[in-house]
Amino acid sequence: MNLKISNNQITYIRKANLYLISLTLLTFIIGLYFSLLVSPPDYIQGDSMRIMYIHVPSAWLSLFSYTILAASCVAWFVYRNPIFNLIAKSIAPIGAALTLIALVTGSIWGKPTWGVWWVWDARLTSMLILFFLYLAYILLWQSISNQETASKISAALGIIGFINIPIIKFSVDWWNTLHQPASISKLSSPSIDINMLIPLLIMTLGYMLFLITLFLIKLRTEIIDQKILRLSIK
Amino acid sequence: MFLNLIMRDIKLAFFTSTSFLITASFFLLILILIPFIFGSEIGLLKVMFQGLIWIALVLSILLTLTRIFNSDYDDGNLDIIFRSGTSLELIICAKYIAYWITICMPLIVLVPFVAQAFNYSFVQAFPIVLNLLIGSFGMVFIATCVSALTLGAKRTTFLKGIIIIPLYVPFIIFGVDASSWPILIGLSLIAFVVSIYATIYSLRLYGE
Numbered sequence: 001m002n003l004k005i006s007n008n009q010i011t012y013i014r015k016a017n018l019y020l021i022s023l024t025l026l027t028f029i030i031g032l033y034f035s036l037l038v039s040p041p042d043y044i045q046g047d048s049m050r051i052m053y054i055h056v057p058s059a060w061l062s063l064f065s066y067t068i069l070a071a072s073c074v075a076w077f078v079y080r081n082p083i084f085n086l087i088a089k090s091i092a093p094i095g096a097a098l099t100l101i102a103l104v105t106g107s108i109w110g111k112p113t114w115g116v117w118w119v120w121d122a123r124l125t126s127m128l129i130l131f132f133l134y135l136a137y138i139l140l141w142q143s144i145s146n147q148e149t150a151s152k153i154s155a156a157l158g159i160i161g162f163i164n165i166p167i168i169k170f171s172v173d174w175w176n177t178l179h180q181p182a183s184i185s186k187l188s189s190p191s192i193d194i195n196m197l198i199p200l201l202i203m204t205l206g207y208m209l210f211l212i213t214l215f216l217i218k219l220r221t222e223i224i225d226q227k228i229l230r231l232s233i234k
Numbered sequence: 235m236f237l238n239l240i241m242r243d244i245k246l247a248f249f250t251s252t253s254f255l256i257t258a259s260f261f262l263l264i265l266i267l268i269p270f271i272f273g274s275e276i277g278l279l280k281v282m283f284q285g286l287i288w289i290a291l292v293l294s295i296l297l298t299l300t301r302i303f304n305s306d307y308d309d310g311n312l313d314i315i316f317r318s319g320t321s322l323e324l325i326i327c328a329k330y331i332a333y334w335i336t337i338c339m340p341l342i343v344l345v346p347f348v349a350q351a352f353n354y355s356f357v358q359a360f361p362i363v364l365n366l367l368i369g370s371f372g373m374v375f376i377a378t379c380v381s382a383l384t385l386g387a388k389r390t391t392f393l394k395g396i397i398i399i400p401l402y403v404p405f406i407i408f409g410v411d412a413s414s415w416p417i418l419i420g421l422s423l424i425a426f427v428v429s430i431y432a433t434i435y436s437l438r439l440y441g442e
Contacts, residue, residue, distance in 0.1 A: 129400045160428060160432060164400070172407070
């Protein structure tokens with residue numbers, strides 16, 4: 001892979017990361033203070049709904065990172081610049097982790113609210129499939145030993161997965177209306193109080209900064225990796 | 235060339251090895267497991283049969299995937315086919331047809347007869363067979379493109395499963411429902427378009 005990135009530019013990423021890490025920590029501290037202490041408990045669910053401030057941002061950002069992944073795969077097909085494949089590769093494990101966090105916290109939240117760890121709800125099922133799409137992308141890249149080929153092949157899979165997400169969402173929704181009683185769907189669009197919305201938005205910002213920080217660390221490592229690989233081939 | 239390629243793959247599958255018999259008996263044996271798992275109560279068997287034929291089909295496809303490109307890729311035949319001057323699109327279409335005839339067609343032909351054992355009449359079995367017929371084409375398209383994507387990868391049996399099964403979810407959902415065959419046709423057409431581009435792209439990459 002011929003990356004046209006100088007060592008200076010990599011150093012910039014490292015310097016930016018120092019600021020980003022402190023900013024992330026600060027946002028998380030403020031966000032957790034507001035969401036755990038300041039915001040009012042839900043009048044039905046009590047304090048157990050506070051897991052929402054962890055659950056909802058991770059669910060949002062897991063979808064966001066797959067969009068970034070697919071967008072950079074498309075960008076590779078358009079511009080043929082290998083950096084886009086590295087961007088996709090760097091964001092994949094973070095997105096998979098966010099999906100896993102959303103699934104696990106959702107199931108922990110489900111136990112006191114619904115009485116069960118898991119229901120075959122449309123959104124839960126789609127998230128589970130999204131996790132496996134991430135996994136497929138990561139595993140395909142890892143199982144091809146030639147890095148150049150691996151990057152190009154995985155880009156195709158990233159796009160195929162992205163085309164499939166709306167189809168899977170549509171079919172799972174359709175399947176769900178056949179099989180699922182509508183008991184849970186009333187939770188799907190609750191009007192949210194402003195006192196809960198503000199901590200939620202701060203937490204989302206915190207997650208976003210966290211995602212960017214981790215992403216830049218991973219991207220920098222990947223770029224250095226590719227540069228070392230190129231040197232050792234020469 | 236197109237027909238020759240199809241005939242070659244079919245001959246390889248039907249005459250030079252017993253693999254056609256093996257996949258058919260594998261498919262049957264999975265279905266035979268149904269009464270052992272769920273008991274011989276007729277109402278339950280009918281419901282289970284409808285769903286489990288899809289699992290049997292997915293497993294049969296997964297286990298025979300290496301036949302599409304891998305064996306040709308490993309012994310160099312794929313290179314010769316590429317150099318023949320036939321367009322890649324035609325070659326891939328030939329591969330779809332040959333794979334469908336050798337793997338899916340025998341299974342689908344078997345289904346109406348096996349269905350008798352699960353208390354279906356031929357008329358009742360018809361929608362199931364129709365859905366299998368349409369869905370299996372879509373599944374073959376996806377299987378071919380994933381098989382092309384993983385050509386250069388090592389130890390891919392489970393990897394292919396992990397890539398393919400999430401992509402099969404819509405086919406299974408609409409396949410099990412008897413009345414949604416028009417949606418299955420749509421899905422298969424989308425799969426065809428995506429698959430042919432992805433397959434060409436990855437074959438070019440590995441062919442270099």
